[in-house]
Amino acid sequence: MSFEYYPQSLGDLRGVLAAHGVSEALIKPLSKNHNDKNQVYSGSDFRPLYPLFDLEFRLRGSSSSQKKGARTEGQAIQEAVFKSFSWLRQDGGEVAARGVRMIIYAQYPETRLSGFQTSENTMPAAMSVEFTKKHPEIPRYLVLGRRGGGEALAVMVADPGAAFCDEVSNLPAAPGSRVWKHLRLRQTADVRLQALLAGAVGKLLPGCRLDAMGMTLPFNGTQVCGYTLEHALGINPNSNSHGDFEGIELKTHTQNKVTLFTPEPDMGAYSDDFTHFMTTFGYQDNDGNWRLTGIHRVGVRCPKSGLTLQIMNHERGKSLAASADQDVHLALIDDFGTLAAGWSLERILNCWTAKHNEAVYIPAVKKDCKDPALLGIGYKYDVKFSESIMWCRETSAEQLFEALYNGTLFLDPAPKYCPGRLHLNKRRSQWRVNDIHSAAKEIYNDVRFITLNGG
Structure with missing residues (x-):
């Protein structure tokens, strides 16, 4: 069953999110290299994902970065794991993904999202390298909806209508971020x-x-x-x-x-x-x-x-x-x-x-x-x-x-x-x-x- 949504307007997305109890959402336009292999850039610090979402910070092994001037080669780096993260399917069903995390690369600094695969070993096709290679011109958006006490509900938007793209670009920036847009639903x-x-x-x-x-x-x-x-x-x-x-x-x-x-x-x-x-x-x-x-x-x-x-x-x-x-x-x-x-x-x-x-x-x-x-x-x-x-x-x-x-x-x-x-x-x-x-x-x-x- 497909995960992709094709909203013609922001109102279409609002309706989907509201039906699943989402109170506010972050929306990020994805570039070609944002996929399951290369990770999704989130920003230079923890915001806006933390503390909007319920995350658990912990050590994550060693950094292997060889970037010139990097201060952390071989040292422990951190990650923050989503305690509750689910993908929304096109039919309205939800599938849990237990490995989604924000990885923190202190040497740059930057944070990236990884681990999008669900517990059923599925994932939105539009998140794959194959999709971005085959359809580099198709606009894609990652939507992270917050509900409850910080649970994440993710929606993969692919090839939306022009009105949707214009409306998202006019949304306010998420707090402390230059790459995420903020959508407040809870009224x-x-x-x-x-x-x-x-x-x-x-x-x-x-x-x-x-x-x-x-x-x-x-x-x-x-x-x-x-x-x-x-x-x-x-x-x-x-x-x-x-x-x-x-x-x-x-x-x-x-x-x-x-x-x-x-x-x-x-x-x-x-x-x-x-x-x-x-x-x-x-x-x-x-x-x-x-x-x-x-x-x-x-x-x-x-x-x-x-x-x-x-x-x-x-x-x-x-x-x-x-x-x-x-x-x-x-x-x-x-x-x-x-x-x-x-x-x-x-x-x-x-x-x-x-x-x-x-x-x-x-x-x-x-x-x-x-x-x-x-x-x-x-x-x-x-x-x-x-x-x-x-x-x-x-x-x-x-x-x-x-x-x-x-x-x-x-x-x-x-x-x-x-x-x-x-x-x-x-x-x-x-x-x-x-x-x-x-x-x-x-x-x-x-x-x-x-x-x-x-x-």
Whole structure:
């Protein structure tokens, strides 16, 4: 069965993508040498594929490039594998392709797409060398549609109508890219989410959550605001990497200081021996537990821990793709240069995922419940959400690192080691900003403040 689509206009493609749940898409005109053998050039850095799509960064063996002046000959290079990638067939069926990846050539720098073959050992014929040799004059377009929390649905467009070609050329460039065009399809999700939020804000709600069966249960933990909002919107609780509402992440906060994400170290003493790390670099509280706390900003020694956060092997202002072969990592080091804890570039990128590319920040107030009836059946808190929210879109790894350089994003750890009571141990690496409304302008390209009409 053929994979190729022949749309006469951009509207034809919109209809196909919308029918398969795509919210936005990247479109790239293909040159003759873009095929299954020569790879598809994507750009000089990770954008716009990351973090629009759900990718897993990892090492990929050795670079064999002999380019004059290349800095990475024989060194490990990186790749980012699509966690979910499917080709759309002409009959509307979908076929998974499990090996599609963005390969990162730091020496140029550039990124290329490879591994287009499906699990059934099929592939669009128009992606083959044979096709480009036989039909070099036929226009081809690779379309990557985003749906859910970053799943990729690919469409191979071949020999489209002239109107389609003109309309694609007039589309805006994708964020941070000179080779991809950006098509936004989702028109109703934003409106529907705003309508749902409007029904939840401005009124006192009992702190609760939905269980797996959709039943309402009291919830009295620290995440009561988030669970209560999900309950009000009819969302079952989740802790995976996908956004809460059709790929949109919902983040409630009771203060301006907000935790953006919580990647744990994968390097240094912390990763190798947690007990040794805590007893070496931490302090004991009155109960004999070991703790490590304090604000850690890049380049500033934290007097409480005696550790300094550093960005290693990266030149500020340089793209991370160009540094991907240089062992870039975040490091907590002591005064003697000992690596107490470290976060590899892969760890950071794999935690700053597709769900962060669009996020809604909703201020909340948590109060003690005063209703005797609710107290009697286990409710402890009431929650009220603000009618003023902040809607953020389009981030990048470079913006995240620039926020680290500026000190806007910092590490505020709270691990705990309890000798003899190991079940009480806690690992918590909180990466925070002091004022999310100010910090968002550094981290996202599109920040909008919206006032909802609560009821």
